[in-house]
Amino acid sequence: MNWTLQKDIFVSFFRSSMLGYGGGPSTIPLVYKEVVDTYGWMTEEEFSDTLALTNTLPGPMLTKMAGYIGYRVGGVLGMLCALISVVLPTVLIMIFLIGFLIRFRDSSIVQGMTAAITPVVGVLLLQLTYSFAKKSKHDLGWVYALLLIIVSAVLYILFGVHPALIIVALILFALVKKSPKKEGDQA
């Protein structure tokens, strides 16, 4: 059993996760630095192939990257090491901090903090909304982007269709619709 390798896997993903703010996608450059530059587990090309692979699948990016790279480098144990180091520390901090807040839920200070955080979370989500809308316009052009936005807004808000159903329909549509040559070139 190569313990040094397992330790390196753990440390490299721990560093990427703990230094990466803004969720999985913003952590990718840090993972690149560890995996390609520091430890040389993958070439630059292999890494970008892996990134392309994770993009073809749904779900959080970083756990897919960590699990796959850990598996390739250190087998099943490597996969577990990478996953645990990416997930566990931050989850424990969350549970600890929120547990602390909840213990003082009745205090007016904590209630004031909750009241002030709600609009700020709204602003953070507004930024995400804007970036998703802007990226949609960039990818699809504003006519199609707007059309898809209006259709999904009507289905979701007016008819209460479950969002997963809308997304599954879109995935099928993307896979089934004939792709003109031109669109492939743009992508």
Next chain:
Amino acid sequence: MRELWELLVAFFIPGVVGYGGGPASIPLIEHEVVKKYEFMSTNEFGEVLALANSLPGPIATKMAGYIGFEVAGTLGSIVALSATIVPSLAAMLALLGLLNKYKDSPKVKRISAYVRPTIAVLMGVLTFQFFDSSVVTAGWIQTILLVVVSLLLLEKFKVHPAFVVAGSLVYGAIFLS
């Protein structure tokens, strides 16, 4: 048992349809956790989201790990985390050959682009809920003040979100308590 099953479903669905990484799954998680299973209120979800946003590391797993823990303890945390992580990772390892063949296919590449407008709508609806809930708790004036100031700090002065969140907590503790 019922709670564990509900957690499994609540985090499995966002993990499987959430194209665009962890942030894209936030409104999908909210739909299951707040609207469908009513594990928590919009405000409580906001606290969890704010904290998840302020801490490093992937967002979806922090939310799954914490919400699972609150609903059903350590086992709940493990169930919610597994539902988030396992399906897409297993698919990646199992379908490696197939995925390698199709990863450059324009049809596969455009999935994210087709799904993104819907995610934008879900995110927009969630944004509105937070502003709405803030007006109810803190009133119009405080809401507008906090929105304008945090928007300026984040967009114009490029202050790190963690500091804006921390600042609003201090403001709330002093002026809204």
